[in-house]
Amino acid sequence: MQKSLHLDPAKCTGCLQCELACSYEKLGEFNPSRSLIRVFTFHFEGRFAPYTCTQCDEAWCQRACPVDAITMDLATGAKVVNDDKCVGCKVCTISCPFGTVNYVQETGKVAKCDLCGGDPECAKSCPTGAITFIDANLTGYERMQAYAEKSLPSAEASA
Amino acid sequence: MRHIIIGAGPSGVVAAETLRKADPAAEIYLIGDEPEPPYSRMAIPYFLVKKVTEEGTYLRNASHYAEQEIAYISQHVSSVDTQAKQLGLADGSSLPYDKLLIATGSYPVAPPIPGIDLPNVHSCWTLEDARQIASLAHEGANVVLMGAGFIGCIILESLKMRGVNLSVVEMGDRMVPRMMDEKAGGLLKKWCIEKGVNVLTSTKITAITEVGDEDGSGMSVALDNGDSLPADLVITATGVKSNIAFLEGSGIETKDGIVVDDYLQTSVADVYASGDVAQGKDLSTGEYHVQAIQPTAVDHGRIAALNMAGKQVKHHGNINMNVLDTLGLISHSFGLWMGVDGGDSVEIYNPDLYKYLNLRFGVDDQADILVGASTLGMTQHIGVIRGLIESKTHLKDWKAHLMQDPTRIMEAYLASTQVLDNIV
Numbered sequence: 001m002q003k004s005l006h007l008d009p010a011k012c013t014g015c016l017q018c019e020l021a022c023s024y025e026k027l028g029e030f031n032p033s034r035s036l037i038r039v040f041t042f043h044f045e046g047r048f049a050p051y052t053c054t055q056c057d058e059a060w061c062q063r064a065c066p067v068d069a070i071t072m073d074l075a076t077g078a079k080v081v082n083d084d085k086c087v088g089c090k091v092c093t094i095s096c097p098f099g100t101v102n103y104v105q106e107t108g109k110v111a112k113c114d115l116c117g118g119d120p121e122c123a124k125s126c127p128t129g130a131i132t133f134i135d136a137n138l139t140g141y142e143r144m145q146a147y148a149e150k151s152l153p154s155a156e157a158s159a
Numbered sequence: 160m161r162h163i164i165i166g167a168g169p170s171g172v173v174a175a176e177t178l179r180k181a182d183p184a185a186e187i188y189l190i191g192d193e194p195e196p197p198y199s200r201m202a203i204p205y206f207l208v209k210k211v212t213e214e215g216t217y218l219r220n221a222s223h224y225a226e227q228e229i230a231y232i233s234q235h236v237s238s239v240d241t242q243a244k245q246l247g248l249a250d251g252s253s254l255p256y257d258k259l260l261i262a263t264g265s266y267p268v269a270p271p272i273p274g275i276d277l278p279n280v281h282s283c284w285t286l287e288d289a290r291q292i293a294s295l296a297h298e299g300a301n302v303v304l305m306g307a308g309f310i311g312c313i314i315l316e317s318l319k320m321r322g323v324n325l326s327v328v329e330m331g332d333r334m335v336p337r338m339m340d341e342k343a344g345g346l347l348k349k350w351c352i353e354k355g356v357n358v359l360t361s362t363k364i365t366a367i368t369e370v371g372d373e374d375g376s377g378m379s380v381a382l383d384n385g386d387s388l389p390a391d392l393v394i395t396a397t398g399v400k401s402n403i404a405f406l407e408g409s410g411i412e413t414k415d416g417i418v419v420d421d422y423l424q425t426s427v428a429d430v431y432a433s434g435d436v437a438q439g440k441d442l443s444t445g446e447y448h449v450q451a452i453q454p455t456a457v458d459h460g461r462i463a464a465l466n467m468a469g470k471q472v473k474h475h476g477n478i479n480m481n482v483l484d485t486l487g488l489i490s491h492s493f494g495l496w497m498g499v500d501g502g503d504s505v506e507i508y509n510p511d512l513y514k515y516l517n518l519r520f521g522v523d524d525q526a527d528i529l530v531g532a533s534t535l536g537m538t539q540h541i542g543v544i545r546g547l548i549e550s551k552t553h554l555k556d557w558k559a560h561l562m563q564d565p566t567r568i569m570e571a572y573l574a575s576t577q578v579l580d581n582i583v
Contacts, residue, residue, distance in 0.1 A: 066169055090538075099542040
């Protein structure tokens with residue numbers, strides 16, 4: 001059964017442990033500025049929202065890549081950046097309408113969530129259950145994706 | 160059913176793959192006229208600095224086309240007979256089609272000045288051009304880059320990294336005039352000068368002459384201000400035009416590019432066009448013109464292919480957008496970055512830090528909709544600008560927040576879309 005990240009802003013306290021866990025897993029250092037999941041702050045409502053890639057089916061980033069550097073991990077469904085192929089042209093960063101592929105100046109390549117190969121550290125580190133990794137059918141991701149895709153004209157026509 | 164795609168750039172390759180998915184039993188031909196496997200021009204700057212090998216510029220790996228049962232033909236198409244539904248190839252043979260996609264892209268144009276045909280004057284468009292440039296742009300060589308548009312700026316970094324003495328000559332009043340306003344273009348110029356590039360704006364090259372110094376490679380580049388620059392290599396990056404000459408007499412309507420409808424079909428039935436050669440719909444203006452950008456090319460390729468496979472999929476349009484990395488200074492432009500009459504805008508401008516962000520909003524019932532943006536020195540969550548413009552999301556209260564702090568674009572997106580449904 002395919003699993004996906006379920007993000008529940010209502011449960012997020014803004015503790016940023018997910019950002020620490022993500023950066024530690026990916027870089028071996030605590031560097032939230034390079035975390036692939038980010039917690040956004042809403043001062044006006046006193047709320048927080050964790051957000052990262054939703055691993056779209058027809059992924060804009062993947063299609064826009066001119067050198068086939070973004071491919072799907074068949075085991076997890078994650079869209080993964082292959083560092084040895086990425087030339088750093090950044091076209092995927094403007095193509096992703098959710099803003100979840102970022103260029104990293106230090107590496108000269110782009111980075112995005114790859115679900116940690118099927119065992120995402122952000123979910124494991126979240127103390128309040130705001131980030132969970134569960135059966136894809138239950139996450140509401142489909143609903144989110146459907147909403148987003150409906151609102152984006154260039155998304156019509158999933159083959 | 161036989162589908163033929165002319166042009167093996169990103170649009171053609173994505174179209175071939177989409178056709179394979181949508182019409183598994185069809186015959187699919189992909190025709191390219193360069194002596195290489197399908198590759199990406201976008202990757203050429205990275206090839207020039209040896210970040211990737213030639214193979215690293217290929218759109219797909221070598222076995223991909225055979226695996227997908229896409230027949231790749233390396234041939235120049237010299238004519239299209241839309242009555243007989245067949246192509247004339249350069250070797251004299253002909254090839255019949257049921258559905259045809261023209262994805263022939265564009266070619267570089269250079270101004271007709273004296274000396275433009277000299278052997279060490281090159282465009283930077285094909286892999287072969289890149290090989291020539293790589294052989295001439297050695298450390299300490301004098302290189303003059305003609306044009307500081309998008310392509311000029313993209314190769315500027317590679318040239319600088321090769322250690323050449325670089326001059327850039329742009330006839331517009333600023334760098335990248337078609338993607339940046341005065342502030343962004345001005346900052347970019349300052350940045351390049353600080354990095355040791357000789358940047359001349361509002362300047363034209365009037366002639367290139369061989370001066371025949373000892374090694375015989377020297378040229379002199381004359382400028383309209385009376386000065387001249389020494390050059391071992393001149394690179395022209397002065398714009399491109401659609402590859403449509405071979406369509407003469409085919410009955411396919413062309414203007415700047417190929418005229419298409421909202422299904423990317425041309426004026427002739429069963430003939431489609433996509434990518435840099437097609438005048439597709441611009442989502443921002445509703446007008447039809449050539450955008451010549453990678454994301455549009457691949458969207459076109461996919462939608463054209465689905466229609467060729469009989470799926471009736473409408474193309475709603477693409478916004479124009481670009482990303483540019485000039486010697487490490489990253490810039491973006493999206494949609495109506497120059498703004499609309501009467502629309503609000505907000506900007507952050509910090510020349511000392513090379514930071515610039517300008518958001519543009521619509522008017523009347525679109526006053527809280529983002530219609531365009533430009534940035535300098537930003538890399539995080541940038542794609543969300545595309546998402547907000549394309550989805551025409553009403554930002555409501557978040558417009559006022561953005562007018563206070565335009566950097567909070569990602570928060571505006573999250574708060575205005577489905578993600579926070581369950582908390583507000």
